[in-house]
Amino acid sequence: MRESNGKGVFGKTIQVRLVSDLRRSQAYYRDVLGCEVDDWGHAERDGMxxxxxxxxxxxxxxxxxxxxxxxxxxxxxxxxxxxWDTFIHVGWDDLDDLFADIRGKGGNVAAEPFTGAHGRWEYKNAYIRDPDGYTLVLGAMREIA
Structure with a gap:
């Protein structure tokens, strides 16, 4: 890993999630969330x-x-x-399609897409739960025009 200002550099951050049934969780992350899942337990989709x-x-x-x-x-x-266990940044125009796809594949919906604002930012979030109750937030933000 290269150094920055003599202090080192953090690499990619990966969350580790303890689950009650590894095979069931691997299937959910693969089949419902659309992740590539390997036998080690890595579940990856785009930047997640x-x-x-x-x-x-x-x-x-x-x-x-x-x-x-x-x-x-x-x-x-x-x-x-x-x-919140995982916050996944998504594009504003992508959130509804992603949510509909996950729901259509049997995703456990914890909160339908909702919008709000704080400061000069508008946000749109939706919550999905995995088989162990971990909440994955699909979140989009845009500056209020």
Missing amino acids: LVILQQAAAPEDVRPNPPSRKRPDYPTEWEGPDAG
Whole structure:
């Protein structure tokens, strides 16, 4: 890895997700989310990459709960209403098609696409849950004209 200013450089970030049934999760990420999935547990589609690993015990599978609201963001937004495990940036015009494709393949819909605004930004999000309850947010943003 090359160095930057003598401090080193972080490489690509990959999330590791403990799952209750590796084969079931591999099938969901492949068949529903459209990922390329290998026998190691890597599930990748476009810019999203997670490593699925078999949990040693059911209590090790722990999707994120909702975060505490925060009044000191730079806008009036105080944080999400649901727990987020993965936020996937998508194009504004792509979100509805991606969501419809995932839903059509049996995706577990946690929240239909919704829009909102904070500051000078408009956002559109939709939430999908995997078999263990991990929430994947499909999120798009654009500057308010």
